Each structure stands twice: as C-alpha cells, then as structure tokens.
Amino acid sequence: MTRDEVIRKLVQKFPEPAGTINSMPVDEKVISIELESFHEIITWLQKETPFTHLTTITALKTEAGNTLLYHFWYKQGLTIKVVLPDGVKSIPSLVEQLPGAAYYEREVAEMFGLDFEGHVNLMPLFKDLPAQNTEEPR
Amino acid sequence: MNRVTVPIGPQHPLLKEPMLVLLSMEGEQVMESALRLGYVHRGIERLCQQRTYVQNLHLIERVCGICSHIHTTTFCQGIERLLEVEAPPRAQYLRTLLCELERVHSHLLWLGVLAKHIGFDTIFMYAWRDREIVLDIMEEISGGRVSHAVNIVGGVRIDIDPAHHDTILRRLDDLQAKIEILQEVVEHETSFRARTQQIGYLSSGDIHRYCVVGPVARASGVDIDMRRDAPYGIYSQLNFKVITRSEGDVWARTLVRIDEVLQSLHLCRQTLDDLPRGEISVRSKRRVPSGEVLVRAEAPRGELVYYIQSDGSEKPARVKIRTPTLTTLITIPNQLRGLSLADVSVVISGVDMCVSCADR
Numbered sequence: 001m002t003r004d005e006v007i008r009k010l011v012q013k014f015p016e017p018a019g020t021i022n023s024m025p026v027d028e029k030v031i032s033i034e035l036e037s038f039h040e041i042i043t044w045l046q047k048e049t050p051f052t053h054l055t056t057i058t059a060l061k062t063e064a065g066n067t068l069l070y071h072f073w074y075k076q077g078l079t080i081k082v083v084l085p086d087g088v089k090s091i092p093s094l095v096e097q098l099p100g101a102a103y104y105e106r107e108v109a110e111m112f113g114l115d116f117e118g119h120v121n122l123m124p125l126f127k128d129l130p131a132q133n134t135e136e137p138r
Numbered sequence: 139m140n141r142v143t144v145p146i147g148p149q150h151p152l153l154k155e156p157m158l159v160l161l162s163m164e165g166e167q168v169m170e171s172a173l174r175l176g177y178v179h180r181g182i183e184r185l186c187q188q189r190t191y192v193q194n195l196h197l198i199e200r201v202c203g204i205c206s207h208i209h210t211t212t213f214c215q216g217i218e219r220l221l222e223v224e225a226p227p228r229a230q231y232l233r234t235l236l237c238e239l240e241r242v243h244s245h246l247l248w249l250g251v252l253a254k255h256i257g258f259d260t261i262f263m264y265a266w267r268d269r270e271i272v273l274d275i276m277e278e279i280s281g282g283r284v285s286h287a288v289n290i291v292g293g294v295r296i297d298i299d300p301a302h303h304d305t306i307l308r309r310l311d312d313l314q315a316k317i318e319i320l321q322e323v324v325e326h327e328t329s330f331r332a333r334t335q336q337i338g339y340l341s342s343g344d345i346h347r348y349c350v351v352g353p354v355a356r357a358s359g360v361d362i363d364m365r366r367d368a369p370y371g372i373y374s375q376l377n378f379k380v381i382t383r384s385e386g387d388v389w390a391r392t393l394v395r396i397d398e399v400l401q402s403l404h405l406c407r408q409t410l411d412d413l414p415r416g417e418i419s420v421r422s423k424r425r426v427p428s429g430e431v432l433v434r435a436e437a438p439r440g441e442l443v444y445y446i447q448s449d450g451s452e453k454p455a456r457v458k459i460r461t462p463t464l465t466t467l468i469t470i471p472n473q474l475r476g477l478s479l480a481d482v483s484v485v486i487s488g489v490d491m492c493v494s495c496a497d498r
Contacts, residue, residue: 028432034245052346053346053349053362053442054349055349055434055441055460056443056445056458056460058445058456058458060447060456069445071432071443071445073434075367076368077368077432077434079432098347098349099347099348099468100347100348100349100350100365100465100468101349103464103467104460104464124176125175125176125177126175126176126179126497127176
C-alpha cells in the first residue's frame with residue numbers, strides 16, 4: 001500500500017483535514033486528527049498499512065494548544081498531527097503496540113508535562129534523575 | 139538465587155561517555171537491565187530557540203563530537219529549504235565528501251572501541267591508526283579534526299584546490315588496503331568471532347518493533363538507508379550499495395560497518411572525481427520565512443531527523459532533533475537479557491552509541 005492509498009483510505013474512514021510539511025526529496029504529508037480517533041487511527045495504521053516505523057514524536061506548544069506530530073515512515077513520510085484541546089494533558093500511549101515509542105513519549109512527557117495513558121514507565125529520560133545510582137532497575 | 143544490582147556508569151572504563159546501565163544479576167547472568175540517560179543533557183533544542191540561525195549552526199555542530207558535520211548539513215538543508223535556496227553543486231559535493239569521510243572516521247573509531255572491549259588490542263591499535271588518515275584529510279580540508287565548521291546556510295565555507303585531490307585519493311587507496319586487512323581479520327579470526335557471534339541478537343521483528351535505524355537495523359536484515367530511500371544532496375547521482383546482513387548479532391554489525399567504510403571510500407572517490415567547478419555558496423535572505431520543515435539524513439549511526447519550525451523571526455520557533463542512537467539504546471535491555479556479565483561490554487559497545495547525541 002503506497003502513501004497516497006493510505007491517505008485516501010484514512011480520509012475515507014475518518015474524514016480529517018490533510019496538509020504537508022516541507023521535506024526532502026518529497027514533502028511529508030500531514031493528516032490532522034482529533035484526539036478521540038487517535039488510538040483507532042494509530043491501531044489501523046499499525047495493523048493494516050505498512051506505516052509501522054515511527055521516526056519520532058515532535059511536541060509543539062502552539063496557540064491552538066499542545067500539538068503532537070507523530071512522524072511515520074514507509075518509503076515516504078506520513079505525519080499524524082494531534083492538537084490536544086485546552087486543559088487536556090493526556091494522550092493514549094503507543095508503547096503496547098509499538099515499544100519503540102517508549103523513549104519518545106518519555107521525552108515529551110518530561111519536556112512538555114504531558115501524560116501518556118498506559119505507558120508503564122513514564123520516568124524522566126534526561127533530567128530530574130534520582131540521586132542514587134544503585135536503585136533497583138525500573 | 140539472590141539478585142545483585144551491578145551499576146555500570148555513569149563513569150566507567152567501559153563507557154566513553156556518561157550514562158548508567160543498571161544490571162540485575164543472578165550469579166553471572168543478567169536477568170534485567172535498565173538505562174539511565176541525561177548526564178550530558180545540555181538542552182540544545184531549547185538553546186536553539188534562543189539563538190539566531192547562524193549562531194545555531196555552531197551550537198548544532200556540538201550536539202555530537204563524532205558526527206558533527208552531518209548535524210550541520212541536515213540543519214542547513216532544512217533552512218535552505220525554508221529559504222528556497224539551493225547550495226551550488228560544488229558545495230553539495232564537498233558536503234558529501236566530508237559526510238562520507240566522517241562516516242569512515244566514526245566506524246573506525248567504533249571498531250577500535252569494540253575491539254578494545256573484547257580484549258583484541260591489535261585491531262584497536264590498527265583501527266585507530268588508520269582513522270588518523272581520515273582525520274588528517276579532514277583537518278587539511280577544514281582545519282579541524284572533529285568540528286569542521288564547514289557548512290553555512292547556502293553552501294560551504296571552504297574549498298579544496300585541485301592539487302589536493304591527488305594526495306587525498308592516494309591516501310584513500312592506502313586506507314582501503316588497510317581496511318581490507320581489518321575486514322579479513324574480523325571475518326575469519328576465531329577469537330573475534332567467538333566473542334561477537336550470537337551476542338546481542340536482534341531479529342528483524344525486534345528492529346521493526348523498536349523502530350531501530352542505521353547499521354544495527356541493516357545487520358538484522360532491515361534494508362533502510364536514507365541516502366537511498368530519501369536521497370538528499372547529491373546522493374541520487376552517486377553509485378553505492380546499501381549493505382545488509384541477516385545474522386543480527388554484533389559480528390554482523392561489525393561486518394556491515396566495515397563494508398560501509400569501503401562503500402564510503404568509494405563515494406569519496408566519486409565526489410572527488412566528479413567535483414564540479416563553480417561557486418561554493420550562494421547568498422540568501424537573512425530572514426527565514428515562517429514555515430516548517432522535516433529533514434531526514436543518514437548519519438554514521440543511522441537516520442538523523444531535524445524538525446525546524448520558523449515563525450518568521452530571526453530565531454527558530456522550534457528545533458527538534460532525533461538522533462539515531464536513541465533508537466538503538468532502547469534495545470539494549472533486550473539484548474542483555476540472559477547474557478553473562480563478560481558479554482555486557484560487547485553488547486554495549488556493539489550498538490555504537492553516542493550518548494551526547496542521544497542526550498542532546
């Protein structure tokens with residue numbers, strides 16, 4: 001399934017606005033989705049499309065609120081954009097389906113004060129470390 | 139049996155940069171492990187927002203001490219995209235030449251570190267001796283051994299003169315012969331194989347689950363290389379092979395990296411042979427228009443990603459850096475499970491981590 005086919009199906013299933021980010025050599029396609037359909041869309045992407053490689057999660061503070069960009073890759077880039085509504089600080093975690101998201105989510109949680117529901121260890125990744133280095137592994 | 143926690147780090151002879159690996163051991167066997175990062179966290183993403191684009195070039199060069207050039211190359215490509223300017227062909231060839239020399243330097247440094255941790259000091263000495271050839275070439279081109287400050291927005295700062303080509307090419311031939319000897323040793327030497335084969339195994343399924351990139355992914359049979367998959371700069375005009383192997387252990391990673399060094403030398407020769415004449419930089423507007431850009435490039439350790447957002451002011455509104463090491467670190471607890479303590483060093487050095495990159 002190519003990127004255009006995935007986007008076509010995605011827009012059919014969940015009618016959402018689409019856009020682009022400049023990228024090289026082909027622009028990154030961006031699909032903006034609502035928080036409510038986030039979990040369903042990511043599960044669908046993981047199970048039924050080849051877009052299973054999560055490049056990273058970029059968090060932004062914008063006027064619209066905290067925005068998360070999930071950059072996926074399969075031969076071309078596809079970004080899923082979620083804007084968290086005012087006052088919402090939590091978003092479902094991807095760790096169960098995609099263990100590779102664990103560090104990215106920990107970093108966003110640490111730097112932007114967000115919570116990822118279902119993440120088993122949302123301990124800070126870079127800062128605020130416990131002082132003792134002989135504590136039990138977590 | 140009682141479990142004992144063995145901390146490796148933050149300062150430890152095994153680690154070249156500070157991090158902490160906590161091992162939960164039963165006797166000699168690793169049962170669980172956990173990593174702790176952040177000892178060299180400098181908050182570079184935040185610092186970028188407080189500096190102008192030109193100042194940021196110098197900051198970003200210092201994300202990593204080994205692959206400094208690819209960071210500025212990726213950043214410049216992003217800014218050039220937002221400014222809608224393109225570096226002249228000669229500048230792009232020079233950037234690529236340095237990127238590939240840097241890959242050779244990074245892989246040889248890593249090979250030396252791995253051999254040292256195995257106790258194979260001969261390879262360590264030979265690899266680091268051969269790495270000096272590349273460092274010398276880079277120093278002659280740019281004036282710096284690891285921080286080159288070659289890139290500027292719209293091109294490069296430094297040109298090379300034709301008389302220099304031949305001396306570089308001659309030394310690359312010399313280096314190739316030396317690396318072929320190392321390759322022969324790594325491939326056939328029994329003691330090297332005994333320490334690295336079936337150690338740190340990752341299946342291609344693990345690679346997909348953990349979204350791993352770079353030589354670690356390629357050594358597990360996952361064919362991913364941004365130079366070919368999302369060709370930036372002049373890579374679409376160059377001829378090279380993406381090296382993959384299927385074994386998925388530290389031995390396969392070693393062979394993949396040595397083969398990549400040979401491919402990089404081949405790329406260096408192509409860039410020098412085809413180096414076009416002309417300008418090395420173009421003037422661009424000072425103010426970056428508002429917009430966002432995502433740049434993917436292949437650093438020595440794998441896919442490097444920059445996300446840059448501009449609000450039209452002279453400083454970026456957001457710079458996000460995803461370094462390849464972060465993807466491989468996450469697999470270390472998986473690789474260590476069930477191994478004996480003596481193999482921990484092989485696994486930790488086998489993934490070729492750059493903690494400064496990961497911590498930023």
